[in-house]
Amino acid sequence: MPWYQLDDPHDPKLDELARQYNLHPLHIEDARSEDESVKVDSGNLYTFAVLKPVYLKPDPDAPTEQMPTFTTIDIFAGKDFLITVVDPVCPATTEALERARRDGDGEHPARLLYLILDTIVDRYFSAIDHFDDRIDALEDAIFDSPSPEILAQVFAIKRELIGLRRVLVNTRDACLHLQRDPNTIIDSEHQLYVRDTYDHVARLLDSVETQRDLLNNSLDIYLTSVSNRTNEVMKVLTVLGTIALPAIAISGIYGMNLKGLPFEESPHGALFVGFLTIMCTVLLLLVLRRMRWF
Amino acid sequence: MPWYQLDDPHDPKLDELARQYNLHPLHIEDARSEDESVKVDSGNLYTFAVLKPVYLKPDPDAPTEQMPTFTTIDIFAGKDFLITVVDPVCPATTEALERARRDGDGEHPARLLYLILDTIVDRYFSAIDHFDDRIDALEDAIFDSPSPEILAQVFAIKRELIGLRRVLVNTRDACLHLQRDPNTIIDSEHQLYVRDTYDHVARLLDSVETQRDLLNNSLDIYLTSVSNRTNEVMKVLTVLGTIALPAIAISGIYGMNLKGLPFEESPHGALFVGFLTIMCTVLLLLVLRRMRWF
Amino acid sequence: MPWYQLDDPHDPKLDELARQYNLHPLHIEDARSEDESVKVDSGNLYTFAVLKPVYLKPDPDAPTEQMPTFTTIDIFAGKDFLITVVDPVCPATTEALERARRDGDGEHPARLLYLILDTIVDRYFSAIDHFDDRIDALEDAIFDSPSPEILAQVFAIKRELIGLRRVLVNTRDACLHLQRDPNTIIDSEHQLYVRDTYDHVARLLDSVETQRDLLNNSLDIYLTSVSNRTNEVMKVLTVLGTIALPAIAISGIYGMNLKGLPFEESPHGALFVGFLTIMCTVLLLLVLRRMRWF
Amino acid sequence: MPWYQLDDPHDPKLDELARQYNLHPLHIEDARSEDESVKVDSGNLYTFAVLKPVYLKPDPDAPTEQMPTFTTIDIFAGKDFLITVVDPVCPATTEALERARRDGDGEHPARLLYLILDTIVDRYFSAIDHFDDRIDALEDAIFDSPSPEILAQVFAIKRELIGLRRVLVNTRDACLHLQRDPNTIIDSEHQLYVRDTYDHVARLLDSVETQRDLLNNSLDIYLTSVSNRTNEVMKVLTVLGTIALPAIAISGIYGMNLKGLPFEESPHGALFVGFLTIMCTVLLLLVLRRMRWF
Amino acid sequence: MPWYQLDDPHDPKLDELARQYNLHPLHIEDARSEDESVKVDSGNLYTFAVLKPVYLKPDPDAPTEQMPTFTTIDIFAGKDFLITVVDPVCPATTEALERARRDGDGEHPARLLYLILDTIVDRYFSAIDHFDDRIDALEDAIFDSPSPEILAQVFAIKRELIGLRRVLVNTRDACLHLQRDPNTIIDSEHQLYVRDTYDHVARLLDSVETQRDLLNNSLDIYLTSVSNRTNEVMKVLTVLGTIALPAIAISGIYGMNLKGLPFEESPHGALFVGFLTIMCTVLLLLVLRRMRWF
Numbered sequence A, B, C, D, E: 001m002p003w004y005q006l007d008d009p010h011d012p013k014l015d016e017l018a019r020q021y022n023l024h025p026l027h028i029e030d031a032r033s034e035d036e037s038v039k040v041d042s043g044n045l046y047t048f049a050v051l052k053p054v055y056l057k058p059d060p061d062a063p064t065e066q067m068p069t070f071t072t073i074d075i076f077a078g079k080d081f082l083i084t085v086v087d088p089v090c091p092a093t094t095e096a097l098e099r100a101r102r103d104g105d106g107e108h109p110a111r112l113l114y115l116i117l118d119t120i121v122d123r124y125f126s127a128i129d130h131f132d133d134r135i136d137a138l139e140d141a142i143f144d145s146p147s148p149e150i151l152a153q154v155f156a157i158k159r160e161l162i163g164l165r166r167v168l169v170n171t172r173d174a175c176l177h178l179q180r181d182p183n184t185i186i187d188s189e190h191q192l193y194v195r196d197t198y199d200h201v202a203r204l205l206d207s208v209e210t211q212r213d214l215l216n217n218s219l220d221i222y223l224t225s226v227s228n229r230t231n232e233v234m235k236v237l238t239v240l241g242t243i244a245l246p247a248i249a250i251s252g253i254y255g256m257n258l259k260g261l262p263f264e265e266s267p268h269g270a271l272f273v274g275f276l277t278i279m280c281t282v283l284l285l286l287v288l289r290r291m292r293w294f
């Protein structure tokens, strides 16, 4: 059974294969589109699948960290042929093709399709684990020293999860289609295997939901801590003002060039007035204490 | 096969065609209504479709930018006739009709209907790409220099996406109806094509959801940054007050016209008191530092 | 075919008709209840429908504006009789009954039921348009001069939309029931008409959802603008304090009754100290400028 | 037909009845559990129902108000027997049993079950009306004089609605089960009655949703008003500071023991400086006015 | 009937059993995976179940409290064999196996599977009750003395509930599968028992939803109380400033070394000016009172 492996969807070889195996023009259009989604489409002659392998690249919002990137792999799996159109720089794609070549068997395109799909889904677990570690670190950082930079990373991961979630939802639907569609190339033996992959994708989606909940929790924690700190700052400002107010007001009064102020002529005037000031300050602090400000 | 093309739903020619081809009065009412939704309705004699082509016009909230606008096209596609009622100023409509005339074939109204639908859906991709670019620019602007003007644009795009999403949801339902309804004019060959259009609309909806999530993210970033800046402003105010307070209070005390203050008569009184003031200020700053304010 | 028109559900005539036409006691209980929901219930002998016509009355939160109010109409539509129990002061009810009498035909209760339903649904469009205009005005007002009074109107409209949405959802379910229930009085000819009404209700619900989204957008805009203004006020306070602080602190220092201050004896002391003060102020303002506060 | 009425699920009489009528051990376990949910379970021999009657008791968060409390009633309704296990202190339970005895008929357990269910559901309307009145009062109070005490009541009602909603959702499912399950004791005549009860529960759920929306609205209004008041307080603080600043700064300058200040020696110095101070104050106030602060 | 009990999934004995009973390699892979989800998979030969027993361990965020932890139990239940792979340190697992041994019967693997499942689900009730008590305590603490530490516990419980909810949702799906799948080992007699377990899981999920709602309520209460306190602090600051402002401004004015101030030479100048200051202060306080600040 021939397996045609192309590295570029615009290769004229693809047009030739399209003529030879009656590939539908809409599928060729999909393979050549810049912005494909994960999908599976089964006709009488072959099953067409678009998958999105993932690999890690440095994250622009946190250069020491990595972020998942998606490429595309298009598969035409007929009863007696297999065509794959891939991005050759993606390590997940390379691994999937190698595993299919090693464990697969040249007579069963269904097995080859399953092996590629399963390897790609296994790779998503690494992406999720990667986020798990970063979210754990961010949660600790938000509790210990909340800062806008940490928040920028929270939002960057939320953004990445939005994209990852879409790919997983579409991959789950594709697995369902491979199990249930009567036209699909997947035979009854491999339906059990695809069901297992479906379960893995469902578990991945569970994890993504959990991670989104945790990030929202982190965001709430951050916002709460900013509110709290503003409140604390306000209190410190008020307490400081309270301590200084009697000294400022009373010293202002005794700085007036007027006659008739009490103690004005007393040799211990400063002492009396200083005592008065301290009494006022203590009184104000006791009031604030009663209001439980510190 | 005749193709009747009208530019105005109030054209009396439409009443004539209604009599000739037995068009249902409710469909004529729809075609003449000011505020139609996307829909498909299939009877025994013909399929009636209302579609919403989109084109870009300048955005009132950001005059240098463009915003999508919708017009309406009504299609009556019978087995042996086609009636289209369109808004002739919309470039997407013009393109759809031209492509149908060029690629279609006078004997297959199903193909003409598909070609019009597919062209209209292709145009939605430009609207989405347009938003993609603007959202990217807004995200950068919010991180670099958050301002109410940028926020006004975020809300303007959210508003436009609300409208775009409704049109896409209704278009997706219309595609589903064209595939599944037993009365529909779409034959089995073209069902595959309509399914492809359905996939495109589903992908567009995915993109709209992603864009809404990103805009909500941007909004959260903006609000967080406003909270943070208020907190920063409060801190600066408190730190400034703290630096000035000892000077103000102590100088006030030594400005009193009273007797008995320490150093009052000393020739280096200003030096001693200045040193005392600086000590108090440094002490307060150390306390704030300990509280990790700067 | 007799059409019995009652203005009061407690009219003993209704008990008489109940005996004559075998009306179910639960339906009589419904018709006489103070707090009915929209519903349709079809038995072997007749279809019982509760509908909620709407009309506009002055809004207590904004006396120059109007708000939708709901009344109730109960309809018993048998094969050879029609009983309607209505609130005679509601103009929408009056219009619905008049249109049914004018366009209907004494032998088809299905047509009469459809005509009443369709007129009532048409009236909902006026309620929605009314909100459209008010929401547009509120959006502009919130951008131009946000105030608690405008916000009170936003919340008042949200409140009204909650009620309108419930009525529309129940009306949509009632339309679906009239189309699908095998017992319903609606014959196959009128099912097409009821489907059209169903589409209208679906479009109304679309509009209500859009309006809710727009009101939530407005609320977010308001809250953001309050946050922004608080931030602005804080900055002005801090900038003012910053401008005044050097003058206050330095003048306080030179107001001390102490010996040994620099320039104390200089005839141009005020000039030197004034220059020093201005230098400090300018320095502080430059720091704030660097922090991009104005 | 015997009707066994027990006041305590731990009564050994229940074990005896379980042996006599073949009651399933899981149902006996349910009846004796402390924490049952509303449910219906139908076997070949009998229908087992757990219902949750409601009555009002004083609310700990607002002692002058009342809050709904739930008890449990277990019903075993066989073709020729009825067993009820109830909490005898609940007035709703007492009313339900009395109405069943009065209007029911010793030969139809289906009618007895319906009568008990319907009376319990009717009682929920009182609970909802009670909340309606309290929510109306809270809304007015929040607009007139928002306070943390009023907010505590909003949260207390939200909390009660969470519980009420769960009971209603489970009761709705139980009604559906009684209508549709082929094993249920409810005969075709009483299915119509149970459908009516189902409609009532659906309307109750509508009301609970509306009340939740209104409480969320109230919460938004409260938070908005707190934001607004904080903003107002800030403005007053800033305006006061602005009025006082020129007087403080200028008087400080003229309090310095330095030579060379303008007007120092003028006999009308106070007048000139006072005029200068007032000019500065007016200027600042004009700037704030221009910024639309008051 | 043999029951093989393994404590380690990597035991080579499992490979032997896999060969003997034709266990599917994917199930062996699942049993040996580090990160399994709850699931049930039924083939012709046996039912494979992964369950997640729970037990309490000390909570790192509140050392005096306990938090639920999950382990895994894998069950292969064939018609004539049972294989269990468990974590022997988990007390819930130990209890489940003991109860199965005691109440089960060596000839019915379906009964053994049910008994293990039911015991594991019963243990979830303790976890929920544990949260109930902690949430009650947190609610009281948030009303009485809101603090960031209490908030940290709210977020910690939210986090645990996210995990518990996922396990419960998957367990509910597993119960449904055991009831409905035609291949399942559960016979008709035990389907009733599994349905009861399903009801218990549904009730547990109800409780988790309620607890999430209550925690969100608590969070709203906390945030509202922080907003309120910030508002209060602002008011105290402004009132204090207001009390001091006239004294500071007027005493500053009379501290100027200028001629021509009223009362300058009066022997009762201090009295007059003091009276003037007190009048200004009282006036300002009356204005704030009118604005209802205290």
Ligand SMILES: [Mg+2]
Pocket: A026, A029, A030, B196, B199, B200
């Ligand atoms: Mg395509």
Ligand SMILES: [Mg+2]
Pocket: A035, A036, A037, A038
């Ligand atoms: Mg994509």
Ligand SMILES: [Mg+2]
Pocket: A118, A119, A122
């Ligand atoms: Mg694998």
Ligand SMILES: [Mg+2]
Pocket: A136, A139, A140
């Ligand atoms: Mg953590």
Ligand SMILES: [Mg+2]
Pocket: A155, A156, A159, B139
């Ligand atoms: Mg971003």
Ligand SMILES: [Mg+2]
Pocket: A132, A207, E035
């Ligand atoms: Mg994980």
Ligand SMILES: [Mg+2]
Pocket: A216, A217, A220
């Ligand atoms: Mg959250």
Ligand SMILES: [Mg+2]
Pocket: B026, B029, B030, C196, C199, C200
């Ligand atoms: Mg229409």
Ligand SMILES: [Mg+2]
Pocket: B035, B036, B037, B038
């Ligand atoms: Mg529309």
Ligand SMILES: [Mg+2]
Pocket: B118, B119, B122
């Ligand atoms: Mg296309």
Ligand SMILES: [Mg+2]
Pocket: B155, B156, B159, C139, C217
């Ligand atoms: Mg807008």
Ligand SMILES: [Mg+2]
Pocket: B132, B207
């Ligand atoms: Mg895109």
Ligand SMILES: [Mg+2]
Pocket: B216, B217, B220
């Ligand atoms: Mg968000």
Ligand SMILES: [Mg+2]
Pocket: C026, C029, C030, D196, D199, D200
């Ligand atoms: Mg009723």
Ligand SMILES: [Mg+2]
Pocket: C035, C036, C037, C038
């Ligand atoms: Mg109603």
Ligand SMILES: [Mg+2]
Pocket: C118, C122
């Ligand atoms: Mg109409």
